[in-house]
Amino acid sequence: MSLVSEDANYYAHQYNESEKDKKIITILDSTLREGEQHPGVSFTTKQRIQIAWMLDSFGVDQIEISPVISEEHLISTKTILKQGLRADIVAHVRATKSDVDIAIKCGATWVATYLGISDVHLSAKLKISREEAKMRALEVADYIKAHGLKARFTMEDASRTDPKFLVDICKEMNKRNMERISIPDTVGIMRPRGMYNLVKMVHNNIDSSRTLLDVHCHNDVGLALANGLAGCEAGASQIHTTIDGLGERTGIPNLAETAVALTLIYKSSNRLRLHMLKDLSRTVSQYTNLDIPESKPIVGDSAYKHKAGTHLAAILKNPSAYEILEPKTVGNRRKIVFGELAGKNGAAYLLSLLGLETNEQDAKTLARGMKELRMGDILELYLDDRLERKILNNASPDIPMKE
Numbered sequence: 001m002s003l004v005s006e007d008a009n010y011y012a013h014q015y016n017e018s019e020k021d022k023k024i025i026t027i028l029d030s031t032l033r034e035g036e037q038h039p040g041v042s043f044t045t046k047q048r049i050q051i052a053w054m055l056d057s058f059g060v061d062q063i064e065i066s067p068v069i070s071e072e073h074l075i076s077t078k079t080i081l082k083q084g085l086r087a088d089i090v091a092h093v094r095a096t097k098s099d100v101d102i103a104i105k106c107g108a109t110w111v112a113t114y115l116g117i118s119d120v121h122l123s124a125k126l127k128i129s130r131e132e133a134k135m136r137a138l139e140v141a142d143y144i145k146a147h148g149l150k151a152r153f154t155m156e157d158a159s160r161t162d163p164k165f166l167v168d169i170c171k172e173m174n175k176r177n178m179e180r181i182s183i184p185d186t187v188g189i190m191r192p193r194g195m196y197n198l199v200k201m202v203h204n205n206i207d208s209s210r211t212l213l214d215v216h217c218h219n220d221v222g223l224a225l226a227n228g229l230a231g232c233e234a235g236a237s238q239i240h241t242t243i244d245g246l247g248e249r250t251g252i253p254n255l256a257e258t259a260v261a262l263t264l265i266y267k268s269s270n271r272l273r274l275h276m277l278k279d280l281s282r283t284v285s286q287y288t289n290l291d292i293p294e295s296k297p298i299v300g301d302s303a304y305k306h307k308a309g310t311h312l313a314a315i316l317k318n319p320s321a322y323e324i325l326e327p328k329t330v331g332n333r334r335k336i337v338f339g340e341l342a343g344k345n346g347a348a349y350l351l352s353l354l355g356l357e358t359n360e361q362d363a364k365t366l367a368r369g370m371k372e373l374r375m376g377d378i379l380e381l382y383l384d385d386r387l388e389r390k391i392l393n394n395a396s397p398d399i400p401m402k403e
């Protein structure tokens, strides 16, 4: 048998050009702002504070919260700001002086203001002209800077905005030394290449030593994360996420998938404590009463379950055969499923776990039995440290069976 490469993912990383194209991409988590816009979701102040602590210890760079939604949100924002967290706490408000005042009153040092600048937002929502929108945006930016705040300006509905108008306002924000500009795909209409082109255009028109770009992509067609990452490839330095991908309608990129994509696939250097991901997801799902689909990548219960006989046989020898990472690095666990698909190898392993001496015939009989039962999955077992040790101690079915 030929020796396989020590790193099973090696060639994939070569195609991905992960090493060649490495850059640092940070995460702004908006579970407390965008996440609360998900139907049915509303956290208590205590829950907001706990989520902020967890996100901070997980290692996101910025945490976004809106103080203007209600009195309770104001108190939550103030309290979170006082916790002395390492992450920036970004107060997200409308682009009006009175909203900025509320952020200031909370003690915010970072403020994000947003204004819908596409024609449909100007006419249907704000009922103002482009000129009036530009004036409003610049007045607010000047006001924020006059108060010495660090700031982001969000070009809401950027993907459906006249590019000339978009670039014009971005340049003005850049002149005003706004620390960040957010380029959202508010309605989730972009494809990755489109998001790349959009962000590249803005990036080419601003001085990035003064202003960095954020990408905020909605998941209406399931492309949010792919679009966000394409935006990062085009020059954005920060991507917006929420735990479990919560948000308006179908939400935005999921923190777990984004964090793993950045770390493992993009090789972006960071201090993220990936092992907290499952816990973050579990905590938020308890607070929202929204179940985590078991097929959800990274944090779902089936994310590291193996079922087909051929898969079981390989996994029992080397989990890298069907896994790109060790499940415990993201706080999840590997499971093996025994049932009608388990085959001879799965059956032999099951017998060996029961301490029965395994021979080829018994394994085949059990495999046939499980198939004929037609009961689907009969048994699931964790295949973690203890069982892994057992495999090393030669309990694996691949270990010669007596004929």
Ligand code: HCA
Binding pocket: 034, 037, 112, 114, 154, 156, 157, 182, 183, 184, 185, 186, 187, 216, 218, 240, 248
């Ligand atoms: C919103 C709009 C927003 C803002 C994004 C951002 C969007 O729901 O208020 O501030 O970066 O999707 O455009 O979430």
Ligand code: CU
Binding pocket: 034, 184, 186, 216, 218, 247, 248, 252
């Ligand atoms: Cu949004």
